[in-house]
Amino acid sequence: MLGIVLGLVSYYAILLLMEHWRIDDALDVSSVHGVIGIIGALAIGIIASTRINPEGLDGLLFGNPIQLSIQALVIAVAGALSLGATIAIMKIIDKKDNRAQGQGSRRHWPRHCAAHIARVCQLTPPSFSWAQNTNNN
Numbered sequence: 052m053l054g055i056v057l058g059l060v061s062y063y064a065i066l067l068l069m070e071h072w073r074i075d076d077a078l079d080v081s082s083v084h085g086v087i088g089i090i091g092a093l094a095i096g097i098i099a100s101t102r103i104n105p106e107g108l109d110g111l112l113f114g115n116p117i118q119l120s121i122q123a124l125v126i127a128v129a130g131a132l133s134l135g136a137t138i139a140i141m142k143i144i145d146k147k148d149n150r151a152q153g154q155g156s157r158r159h160w161p162r163h164c165a166a167h168i169a170r171v172c173q174l175t176p177p178s179f180s181w182a183q184n185t186n187n188n
Contacts, residue, residue, distance in 0.1 A: 061087055089126055096122030 064082035068074045076082065096119035099110035109115040 057087055057090065060090060092122050092126050093119065096120070 061083050064086040065076075065079050068076055068079075068082050074081070095110065097111045098113075099107055099115075099118060100113050101107060101109050108118050111119045
């Protein structure tokens with residue numbers, strides 16, 4: 052039963068992220084792992100029981116409301132760390148991509164320029180010596 056409910060929650064989270072918030076998540080990782088992970092962490096804060104896990108703590112339903120607050124804090128910290136790491140990775144990738152594009156455009160500028168002019172003028176672009184095959188045996 053829990054699997055069916057969480058499957059439906061995951062499906063509607065995908066719809067919410069893609070259609071309502073317009074977030075393009077190609078693999079639906081945010082809705083499947085993120086949303087369901089948050090629900091699972093909060094559920095632990097609500098239904099945890101020392102009868103099932105004697106080494107753990109009771110949750111909200113068993114008289115320990117602070118456990119739900121702890122779980123919510125852990126979710127917030129994990130989200131903040133994930134967001135910070137994602138921003139850092141995106142900045143590194145952006146710098147490397149910009150650097151590579153700058154080098155590539157300078158290195159191949161004559162070829163791209165000639166191809167663009169040829170397209171505009173509907174001409175055949177000239178062949179370049181570095182693009183020709185030199186193994187003509």
